[in-house]
Amino acid sequence: MSAEIQQLVSVLQEQIRLTQQQHKEEMEQQREIxxxxxxxxxxxxxxSHSTVHRPDQKFQPFDSTSELWRDYWSRFQTFTEAxxxxxxxxxLVFLTNQSSDVFKLIDNYASQLTPPTSANKxxxxxIQEFMSQHFxxxxxxxxxxxxxxxxxxxxxxxxxxxxxxxxxxxxxxxxFPSIKDxxxxxxxxxxxxxxxxxxxxxxxxxxxxEDLTFQNVVQIATEVEEAAKTAKAQVxxxxxxxxxxxxxxxxRLSTPKPHSKQALSTSTDHKPCASCGKKDHPRDKCRHRDxxxxxxxxxxxxxxxxxxxxxxxxxxxxxxxxxxxxxxxQLQIQISQNGKQHSYxxxxxxxxxxxxxxxxxxxxxxxxxPTTEEYRSASGHNIPILGTTCVESSLLTGExxxxxxxxxxxxxxxxxxxxxGLQTLLDCDISILDSxxxxxxxxxxxxxxxxxxxLQKACQQLTQEFPDLWKNELGCLKDxxxxxxxxxxxxxxxxxxxxxxxALLDDLSLAYNKGIDxxxxxxxxxxxxxxxxxxxxxxxxxxxxxxxxxxxGDYSVTVNPQLETHRHPLPLPEDLMHRLGGGYYFSKIDLxxxxxxxxxxxxxxxxxxxxxAQRSALAKTPTLRYQFCTRIFxxxxxxxx
Numbered sequence: 175m176s177a178e179i180q181q182l183v184s185v186l187q188e189q190i191r192l193t194q195q196q197h198k199e200e201m202e203q204q205r206e207i208x209x210x211x212x213x214x215x216x217x218x219x220x221x222s223h224s225t226v227h228r229p230d231q232k233f234q235p236f237d238s239t240s241e242l243w244r245d246y247w248s249r250f251q252t253f254t255e256a257x258x259x260x261x262x263x264x265x266l267v268f269l270t271n272q273s274s275d276v277f278k279l280i281d282n283y284a285s286q287l288t289p290p291t292s293a294n295k296x297x298x299x300x301i302q303e304f305m306s307q308h309f310x311x312x313x314x315x316x317x318x319x320x321x322x323x324x325x326x327x328x329x330x331x332x333x334x335x336x337x338x339x340x341x342x343x344x345x346x347x348x349x350f351p352s353i354k355d356x357x358x359x360x361x362x363x364x365x366x367x368x369x370x371x372x373x374x375x376x377x378x379x380x381x382x383x384e385d386l387t388f389q390n391v392v393q394i395a396t397e398v399e400e401a402a403k404t405a406k407a408q409v410x411x412x413x414x415x416x417x418x419x420x421x422x423x424x425x426r427l428s429t430p431k432p433h434s435k436q437a438l439s440t441s442t443d444h445k446p447c448a449s450c451g452k453k454d455h456p457r458d459k460c461r462h463r464d465x466x467x468x469x470x471x472x473x474x475x476x477x478x479x480x481x482x483x484x485x486x487x488x489x490x491x492x493x494x495x496x497x498x499x500x501x502x503x504q505l506q507i508q509i510s511q512n513g514k515q516h517s518y519x520x521x522x523x524x525x526x527x528x529x530x531x532x533x534x535x536x537x538x539x540x541x542x543x544p545t546t547e548e549y550r551s552a553s554g555h556n557i558p559i560l561g562t563t564c565v566e567s568s569l570l571t572g573e574x575x576x577x578x579x580x581x582x583x584x585x586x587x588x589x590x591x592x593x594x595g596l597q598t599l600l601d602c603d604i605s606i607l608d609s610x611x612x613x614x615x616x617x618x619x620x621x622x623x624x625x626x627x628x629l630q631k632a633c634q635q636l637t638q639e640f641p642d643l644w645k646n647e648l649g650c651l652k653d654x655x656x657x658x659x660x661x662x663x664x665x666x667x668x669x670x671x672x673x674x675x676x677a678l679l680d681d682l683s684l685a686y687n688k689g690i691d692x693x694x695x696x697x698x699x700x701x702x703x704x705x706x707x708x709x710x711x712x713x714x715x716x717x718x719x720x721x722x723x724x725x726x727g728d729y730s731v732t733v734n735p736q737l738e739t740h741r742h743p744l745p746l747p748e749d750l751m752h753r754l755g756g757g758y759y760f761s762k763i764d765l766x767x768x769x770x771x772x773x774x775x776x777x778x779x780x781x782x783x784x785x786x787a788q789r790s791a792l793a794k795t796p797t798l799r800y801q802f803c804t805r806i807f808x809x810x811x812x813x814x815x
Contacts, residue, residue, distance in 0.1 A: 234662075235273040236305075239739060243309040247302065264298040280304065315383040316366075318347045319359075320375070324367045361388040365395075373398050451479035507594055507604065508570040509582075512537045515570065516592070520604075524595040529584040531560065533592055540565055542586055549585070560586040569602060578602055648692055649771050657775040658782075664736035666702035671785045674709060678723065682709045685723040694770050701783040705732045727784045 233253050236246050250268065259267055269277060281293040283304050322344050328337050353359045365388065366378060374395045378386060381394070446453050449460040457463065462476045470482045505520040516533060526549075534540070542561035549557040562585050569578040582598060598604075637644055674682060689695045710724040754760070765771075774782065 233267075233271040235271055236276055236309075237273075238309050243305055247305070261298070265296055265301055266294065268298065268301060269293055279308070315347075315349050315352075316381070316386055317379045318344075318349075319363055320366050320379075322348050323363050355387075358388045362386065362391050365391055369395055371395065371399065373402065447479070449475045449479060509594075510568040510570055511565050519593040520599065521593040522596050522599065524593060525597050526595045527582055527584045527598055528587055528591045528593050528595070529563075529565075530590050530592050531586060531588055532590070534563065534584075534586050537565060545585070557591070558588045560588065562586070569604075648694075648767055651772050655773050655775040656778060658733070658778040659738045660736050660781075661738060666781075667732040667736075668702065668704035669706050669731055670704070672706040672708070672728075674707070678709050678711070681711075681723045682707070682725070685709075685725050689725065698783060701780060703732060703781045703783050705729055705782065705784040707784050727782065729782070733781055 233250060236243070254264055254267070269280065272280075277293065280296070280301060284291050284293045284296055326341060326344060366375065369375070377394050377398055378391055381390070447455060447457045447460050449457050449462040449465065452460075462479075464473060465476050466473050467475055467477050467480050469477045469480045506517045507520055509516055509518055514537065516537075518527075534542075540563045542563050544561050545559065547559075549559060551557055562583055564581050564583050567580060567582045569580075580602065594604075686695065690697065705727045708726045708728045710726055711721045712718070712724055714721045
């Protein structure tokens with residue numbers, strides 16, 4: 175019996191052991207399943223965190239004309255932290271929110287790297303470094319600190335808090351925390367503010383801040399000022415071989431002593447200085463004693479005291495027709511002198527008539543009178559002349575008929591220069607325009623004003639060929655509408671109409687009605703934009719004795735501040751004259767109401783609405799009502815165009 179019980183116990187123990195082992199294996203399997211699930215959840219969680227969440231609002235692109243790069247970068251960092259953007263996606267988010275110009279600039283920078291890459295492959299650190307170098311170059315710390323100590327002054331009406339804000343703003347560029355030697359920095363700044371020498375400041379500002387100590391600044395200032403003194407002494411020093419004139423006994427006796435009564439009596443009564451012409455100082459103390467005259471090119475005086483200029487009168491002439499060209503016709507006039515026919519060039523740039531020495535001999539050598547006048551060409555060179563002479567001359571027509579006989583004055587020159595000047599053209603009523611229109615030959619002959627039938631025929635033919643150009647109405651530019659480009663954050667601005675004097679109300683209403691009849695404006699009842707009208711009375715004319723009203727809009731308070739900035743360099747006068755060089759025909763067109771010939775687009779018309787005051791014709795007492803009109807065309811100055 176005991177053996178059976180013992181066998182049963184052993185069987186139960188074995189079953190318990192097997193059950194425990196099976197349970198342990200199941201626990202291990204459950205643990206492995208749980209670990210795999212946790213691993214899957216962790217990977218999914220990391221993947222969800224790596225996904226860029228789009229912010230609720232886009233970040234505005236960088237505009238270098240309205241914001242500094244440092245301020246924009248600080249705002250962008252705040253934007254990324256507020257939206258929990260991961261580090262690896264910052265570059266793509268930055269590029270996505272930039273304008274096409276900035277993106278192209280960064281892409282060009284990426285293509286120039288070694289090896290070349292694209293903008294999408296750049297890191298945020300590379301983009302930030304490039305933008306800082308391009309839009310926020312390193313400032314000269316010494317210069318900024320000089321401005322900080324020398325330029326900050328309290329403005330009129332500025333509060334202490336406003337002054338403190340400006341001080342904090344200027345201190346941000348001075349890098350004061352990097353100062354290692356405060357005493358040396360204080361002495362250096364004080365020395366630069368007190369030196370008052372532009373050359374020293376320029377030399378100091380070019381030196382790196384770490385190499386510019388107080389001793390170095392003193393050394394730079396000493397070297398610069400010593401160099402300036404040496405150069406000035408070399409330029410204004412008198413040569414060693416200056417001739418010394420002997421003083422005779424007569425001049426010695428007549429020369430007063432410095433402290434004598436004669437010297438004191440004449441010290442304030444000098445003769446005109448031969449170097450500058452003034453009487454307040456003697457010539458030996460004149461600062462123009464060694465100057466060079468721009469007129470006679472001699473040293474010892476200036477042009478204002480030049481005796482050669484006082485005895486000669488300079489007349490500048492422009493000999494346009496002396497230039498030989500196959501494309502430019504030569505305007506000539508036939509003149510009979512001493513029974514012989516000669517051709518003279520017509521030059522409207524020369525006032526006087528010129529004749530060469532060879533032709534003067536050919537017409538019989540008439541008497542030459544001396545002259546003190548001097549003539550120069552358009553290039554500034556002197557024209558050698560022998561004098562003036564008067565010659566009996568007869569103007570000839572195309573049929574060699576004498577139409578006018580007159581005594582003409584010619585200036586005889588050694589050059590091969592035979593031309594008729596402007597004064598003779600005016601005195602003899604010679605027409606040049608008729609010849610330019612009707613003749614195309616190489617040598618064109620001019621005619622008198624009385625023979626102008628060809629010019630009339632040419633004008634009539636022109637008016638018949640283009641009849642639409644001579645209509646009494648305002649033209650319009652075809653196939654084009656001007657659309658005014660606004661900034662992205664532009665908002666409508668409505669200003670109340672300004673007070674108009676009662677003396678101008680009637681004329682202003684007539685001007686508005688005239689513009690509406692001509693199609694320049696149209697009436698509207700409601701509009702978001704409202705620009706005040708500025709009436710300007712024009713100068714009196716024959717048709718308007720009191721002067722008509724010019725209707726202008728003051729768009730500087732409504733539209734202009736919200737427009738996109740257009741930057742275009744204006745050409746210099748020298749560039750324009752260079753382009754006109756070599757031309758032969760020049761014309762000037764005065765376009766009346768030119769701005770009113772360019773139509774505005776539909777959206778731009780809504781932004782140019784203006785309002786003006788009108789008298790009420792129904793009330794017994796003069797009251798005012800306001801009428802709103804929008805422009806169909808840009809109009810006069812002050813408009814958005």
